[in-house]
Amino acid sequence: MEFAWILIALVFGVGVRLLRFPPLIGFLLAGFALNFLGYQANDTLHSVADIGITLMLFTIGLKLNVIDLLKREIWLSAISHMTIWITVFVSLIWLLGIVGGAYFDVIEIKTASLLAFALSFSSTVCVVKVLEESGEMKTRHGKLAIGVLVMQDVIAVIFLVIVTGVMPSIWALALILLYWLKPLIGRLLDLAGHGELLPLTGFFLALGGYELFSLVGIKGDLGALILGMLLSKHVKAAELSKALLNFKDIFLIGFFISIGFTTLPDLKMILVSLIISLLLPLKFVLFFGLFTRLQLRGRTAYLAGQVLSNYSEFGLIVVALCVNLGLLANDWLVILALSVCFSFALTSLVYQHSHQSYNQLKHIIRRFERADRLREDIFHQPKDAEILVVGMGRVGKGAYEALSAVLGDKVWAMDADRERVKKQRKAGCKIMLGDAEDVDLWDNIDHSNIKLILLALPSIGDITSINQQLKNVSYQGKLAAIARYEDERQKLLNAGVDNVFNFYTEAGTGFAEESLLLMDHKV
Template sequence: MDFIWILFAYFCGLSLKIIGLPPLIGFLLAGFLLHFLGIEPTASLDTLADLGITLMLFTIGLKLHIGDLLRREVWASTLSHMGLWTLLFGSLALLMATVAVPFYSEVDLQTAALLGFALSFSSTVCIVKLLEENGELKTRHGQLAIGVLVMQDIVAVLFLVIATGKLPSLWALLLFALIFARPLLFRLLDKAGHGEMLPLTGFFFALGGYELFQLVGVKGDLGALVFGILLSQHSKATELTKSLLSFKDLFLIGFFLSIGFTALPTWSMLGTATLIALLIGVKFLMFFILFTRLQLRSRTAYLASLALSNFSEFGLIVAALSVDSGWLSREWLVILALAVSISFIITSVLYPSAHRFYMLHKARLKQYESSVRLAADSISQPKDAEVLVIGLGRVGKGAYKSLQNILDHRVAGLDSDRFRAQELQQMGMNICIGDGEDADFWENFDTSDIGLILLALPSIEDSRNITYQLVNAGYQGKIAAIARYEDDREKLLEAGIDKVFNFYKEAGTGFAEDSLMLMTQPDQLEKQT
């Protein structure tokens, strides 16, 4: 039976990938097809789905900074949007009930409010997957979207406490002591090394946090998120995230498959769900207006709003609780499952072309931008820079230091992760904060003295997009980039990049050349030893 899931997930995911759509749409389709064929889910599928969500929240925590949640643009936009959306959809549902629209005829005030509340959440799974695939988790809009999702999770915990009537035990107060346990957690992560113990340590922390919070009556997923946040300042947080990436992606396939097993829809249910899903356009507008009123730049507001414009799997939990309590009919559980699935598809199709859309309609969108700019959106210009390194991970930082030995202060770095950038600035490096895919950034960044830009980025799509933005901004210098595979190298050259280094091939060549110098310069070898 397990192979049947893999078979359908593989061929549906591959088919959608071949035609240029995200594989997760294929996984959703596979779940509905399996259900239609009468194949029953087993407990192992739910286990896989739960593991995927737990690991995902843990890895989100590893990349999250708690200070982001305290920013006004995060908590104010989250609470305002949830309240306005619940009011809007609840009113619409009551209007439908007065004209006896199918499935709405028995909707009362309480039911309408529950439906609106259930659909006010955005999908953590879908959004994180999209941001990861586009390399935007640590960008300004990516961090904003993640902050909103975490705030929504906090509201979800409060709702479950009220709806189930189960208050956390008094022992839950001891969870605050985890702050003082960070040195111990750091030490355990240090001892794990870099091999197979590292992902196992990640599982231990993620599932341990889940079980600990469950034990004291708090939502277990929140525990995985908290443990991730506690470890987010550790130097190995990024390495730990990468070691869990394949496991998380594999387990999340179980989640997408499980949605299809919710129930078999009728045509009328599908029609109702489709109409509800089309309302994500309204959801987008509400987020965009709130973000821009909170003085966010139009591009940040637009991209974060587009990512958040879907419905959440948590809506199914709200619906299931409401059905069990007799507040909703069972048909609504099917309708909401379909609406969630359709919203995933819409967001997954639209988001990859978001940057191009913004470039085409930038002037119109910027009309809604506040004249006051937040401190986090200010742009700094490095002085006397002739070479710019974009992306300061391990490769980019290594390239920067090598160039600094030759060019001194004439080399500068650019990174969208402001925490990484600030850390490097404290080390005395000439670093500025900015998103290379941001057309507005290059309009306000003077590249006239820069003769070479190095794109040290893992995603070739990011490198291609940045090249596109640089050309549009009138950059006249040379561009170099890295690629892991030969077919990626060809794509980057076609995009107009002047020189592309094959990551593995060039590393081997450099290693051989540097090592050969040990034979030709024995005196230097003696000095080093």
């Protein structure tokens, strides 16, 4: 990869960050800028982009519970949304064709259906990136969105088999053996340890899964996803995901840049892509309506619907097939690439304020909820709790154990990860399932007896949001939090958090003080 690509990506990434926009938008702009400057996308860039997507799907698999995909709110919403969207979109194209809209007046119903199908998908790359940046991958709405994306990937594989006419090899049946090889793959992960061998093993498994599925005629990305799912229950799954996080983010920059190399558009193409982008609110309305009809809470439906309201890079594959078959003009590939870029930017911008907008609209949104809730959406009360530890990662778990050793049942914990909650309950922990950023949660639980809440969360944005929500519900107790850096600590103190523990600095101080006690004891 040429140094100029890295330079332009850095300049645009830092530039949009200074404007308080997500870096993702800068990387998209960098691709168009490089194209405008005369650079050409080469095999290296495409390889980097492909590796980024493969690693991303592998890490999704590491966090995915297969049973979640069988839930009605996931598979039924994905199929229903696609069906309704195609029907509505084809009707709109037909109307635009009647009034003589540019590019729309020459599209037949069959081609319009394929175009609608291409735009019915949501972007896995965009959704995962946005959810990870906001620390919401394991929340109720985050898991719902990921589940819908996986179902869309399954539909994409079926579509490609039908359209290309390329059936998987008979050897594809042998992939079933991977289930029985799971202990052997897990053993390899154990042998990798905790150093540089761990991410290397992750690369081997992700890319190996891709190549294995490709060899038998199945979409390679699906192989990376499935191999990750096989390891999702492994004790080192979370550690492996974290080890691959920075690698995945770096490679994905290549993907965002590559979109800008599709071609340079003219004004007419930009206007058509903007018209298509104006239909994104319709995508949100359909998701929101389906989710609420399937008994999901208004907040879950609202947030999941927002993050899924974009167009997918898979749409470019569908349109490219249509162009090759002579069903669409080559200009449509450019138009769709622009629509995908616009949708990425809109999702990144809108979702930054999704929690605040929900708080403002919650009284209206709740009117669409059904009275009969799903069992997992019913809130549980922290009985007799005086201290609540939010976030049961390593820091939160340590704080909970230390406090409960002194105060016993007066200490409760809360976490948004269902699997972690189940595991901690089996270990005897007083813990409730809940997303602390959920304003509905604080509205529905009795926090009058809680004297102290500890926010053991990694994201300063999450902590700031929770702090504001606790103020909104008139929480009277104290609030403590952790921070990784001194500037973050100061921001939280300025926002009204009563005490902020600098994780790196004060952990070292505590370690030194505990060690000095050993010397005193000997004396």
